[in-house]
Amino acid sequence: MSNPFGVIKPKSLELPWTAVTTALVKQAGLHEGIWMPTFTFGRGATNLNFEGHLTPCAITPIVAVGLVRVEEMNELAVDAAEVNPQPRMLHVVGMGLPN
Secondary structure (H helix, E strand, O other), X not given: OOOOOOOOOXXXXXXXXXXXXXXXXXXXXXXXXXXXXXXXXXXXXXXXXXXOEEEEEEEOOEEEEEEEEEOOOOOOOEEHHHHOOOOOOOOOOOOOOOO
């Protein structure tokens, strides 16, 4: 039975870490090396109303996302040569134009 309302679009999407790393490697234009994501965190504090009581709380925002080159594969890493190979230029030899 088909959905009478059309395609239901998800409001969120979970991706494996290797998919995130692959997207970052492609965006950065990297074609060699093993890369994994890195994060820079900020820190802060405030008082929040938690269940009716003023409570000190820590705030840890993600300030930046980047890539770091590593020597060995792990569950976060991808090989740029595999996920984003260098484009190859085809050079045809011996195919002259007819006279």
